[in-house]
Amino acid sequence: MSSESVLAVLVSGSGSNLQAIIDASERGDIPARVGVVVSNKADAYGLVRARKHGIPAEVVDHRAFGNREEFDARLVEVIRSYRADLVCLAGFMRVVTPVFLRAFPQRILNIHPALLPSFPGTHGPRQALQYGVRFSGCTVHFLDEGVDTGPVIVQAVVPVYEDDTEDALAGRILKEEHRIYPMAIRLCLEGKLAISGRRVIVRGTDRIPDFSRRNPDC
Numbered sequence: 405m406s407s408e409s410v411l412a413v414l415v416s417g418s419g420s421n422l423q424a425i426i427d428a429s430e431r432g433d434i435p436a437r438v439g440v441v442v443s444n445k446a447d448a449y450g451l452v453r454a455r456k457h458g459i460p461a462e463v464v465d466h467r468a469f470g471n472r473e474e475f476d477a478r479l480v481e482v483i484r485s486y487r488a489d490l491v492c493l494a495g496f497m498r499v500v501t502p503v504f505l506r507a508f509p510q511r512i513l514n515i516h517p518a519l520l521p522s523f524p525g526t527h528g529p530r531q532a533l534q535y536g537v538r539f540s541g542c543t544v545h546f547l548d549e550g551v552d553t554g555p556v557i558v559q560a561v562v563p564v565y566e567d568d569t570e571d572a573l574a575g576r577i578l579k580e581e582h583r584i585y586p587m588a589i590r591l592c593l594e595g596k597l598a599i600s601g602r603r604v605i606v607r608g609t610d611r612i613p614d615f616s617r618r619n620p621d622c
């Protein structure tokens with residue numbers, strides 16, 4: 405893909421991952437610009453972040469649609485109008501339908517705050533604490549029909565401490581999310597990823613770059 409690649413980033417809340425993507429784009433770490441930010445919630449702080457960077461911010465309120473398919477069809481329309489090459493879900497709290505998936509085949513990424521396939525769905529950090537695992541982390545994956553089930557692109561590991569609270573663990577995981585999401589986007593836009601069954605093969609490199617590097621704060 406060319407250096408002109410356009411990202412559509414979908415958010416429902418704070419948008420700290422969106423910020424990491426915008427920052428990576430502005431630094432030239434990913435060969436793309438964020439062309440549009442779309443939220444299903446008008447009060448999502450991610451929309452403010454977008455506007456601060458001069459990025460179009462659109463609201464598509466799911467409550468205005470009769471069913472999920474109609475909502476997804478409108479999302480597709482908005483994203484296409486900005487000619488996005490890649491769609492990045494970043495804290496987008498809606499389950500999408502095949503209407504959305506089929507519009508962007510192998511072109512939708514999602515980030516999840518757990519080491520999938522452990523702890524899918526909501527409250528990944530809480531589930532990890534309650535289960536008692538010693539390590540958790542985050543996962544960037546291609547979206548498929550399931551909830552957090554798509555082929556894994558990059559993961560990062562975060563330790564779980566005895567005295568962790570849900571917020572402390574979630575914050576530590578979030579720092580790693582901000583590191584690996586731009587990394588996965590870059591690999592995807594550089595055409596280095598091939599999906600083979602459940603596996604994502606990374607071409608042109610023996611190891612995913614920086615794979616083992618952990619944030620020193622974690």
Ligand code: GRF
Nearest residue numbers: 418419420421495515516517
């Ligand atoms: C992140 O933990 C992400 O993994 C999950 O929702 C959270 C969104 O955070 N899907 P933010 O809006 O990017 O700050």
